[in-house]
Amino acid sequence: MSETKLADWWKPAEKGKILCTLCPRYCKIGEGQPGFCYIRQNHGGKLYTTGYGHPTGFAVDPIEKKPLNHFYPGTEVLSFGTAGCNLGCRFCQNWSISKAKLDELNSLSVSPEDVVNLAKQYHVPSIAFTYNDPTIFGEYVIDISKTAREEGIKTVMVTAGYIDKNARKDVYKYIDAANVDLKAFTERFYFKLTFSHLKDVLDTLVWLRNETNVWFEITTLQIPDENDSAEEVKQECEWILKNLGDSVPLHFTAFHPDFKMWDKEKTSAQTLEMSREIALSLGIRYCYVGNVHSSKGQTTYCYNCKAPLIKRDWHSVLSYKIMDGKCYNCGAEIHGRFV
Secondary structure, eight states: OOSOEEOSSEEEOGGGOEEEOSSTTOOEEOTTOBOTTSSEEEETTEEEESOTTOOSOEEEEEGGGTTOSSBSTTOEEEEEOOSOOSOOOTTOTTHHHHTSOGGGSOOOOOOHHHHHHHHHHTTOSEEEEOSSOGGGGHHHHHHHHHHHHHTTOEEEEEEOOOOOTTHHHHHTTTOOEEEEEOOOSOHHHIIIIISSOHHHHHHHHHHHHHHOOOEEEEEEEEOTTTTOOHHHHHHHHHHHHHHTOSOSOEEEEEOOOBTTBOSSOOOOHHHHHHHHHHHHHHTOSOEEEESSOOHHHHSEEOTTTOOEEEEEETTEEEEEOEETTEETTTOOBOOSBOO
């Protein structure tokens, strides 16, 4: 049990076990055992986190890669994650990290202050907690995001949104933006393919919208014959419109065969474009496609006059015509956080 930190969000349970209350999985963890996420462990009747201070590596990415298209477009972000995850997605696109144990990876030893100093060294305005789900290293997230805010640096959660109602108030206290994976819109999909539950993710989205100032966008990775039907896309969009409003950007991204799901073909560009057209026709103001090349599907348009405002080529910004948060052509307010 070397290099661990006493965790938050837990309480003693029966027979010497610990109840972890960080996420809705509510693992009951026996002595010497880890929870589902691997990095939260019971030692001597106390819960410790082995993820604190142990990222598996850093990269400087375009903010559009998270994907966030309305959060300081064209800027860069310092990205990192740890080992482990609190979901069990059979289609995981980052499984070599999220399904690994910390001792299987060459993790680093980096303090919260070191992370912020690294962002300053590379002159990036934001830090992203990504690659695996940052929910599971919430203590580290809090300390980094607090220090970052003091230094004028933004922080971003790239997450599945599977977090306990009380814990999320702590974890998101200093967070500026999030991209939340809404992996599908059926409980069948969530239970069968992620070993989690849809309702908890929807609750997080409503909470972000109604009770925080966090800018957030939504991503749905579309898997052929699993969550890509026109009817499911329609239901998802109608729920978003009713519960979150028309101004939350929505991304439909392409799946590629990986991890434990090699029996599916990669998602076609036509499927993504169909989903985008459905979303726009129902009233979603900003909808994008990802993991395929589509100039049209990656461009930000004014919802009012349809003028192209931010043209992109993959994750590169080619032109930028938002002026003081408004459309250069008609003056309509464009929702987001802009330079």
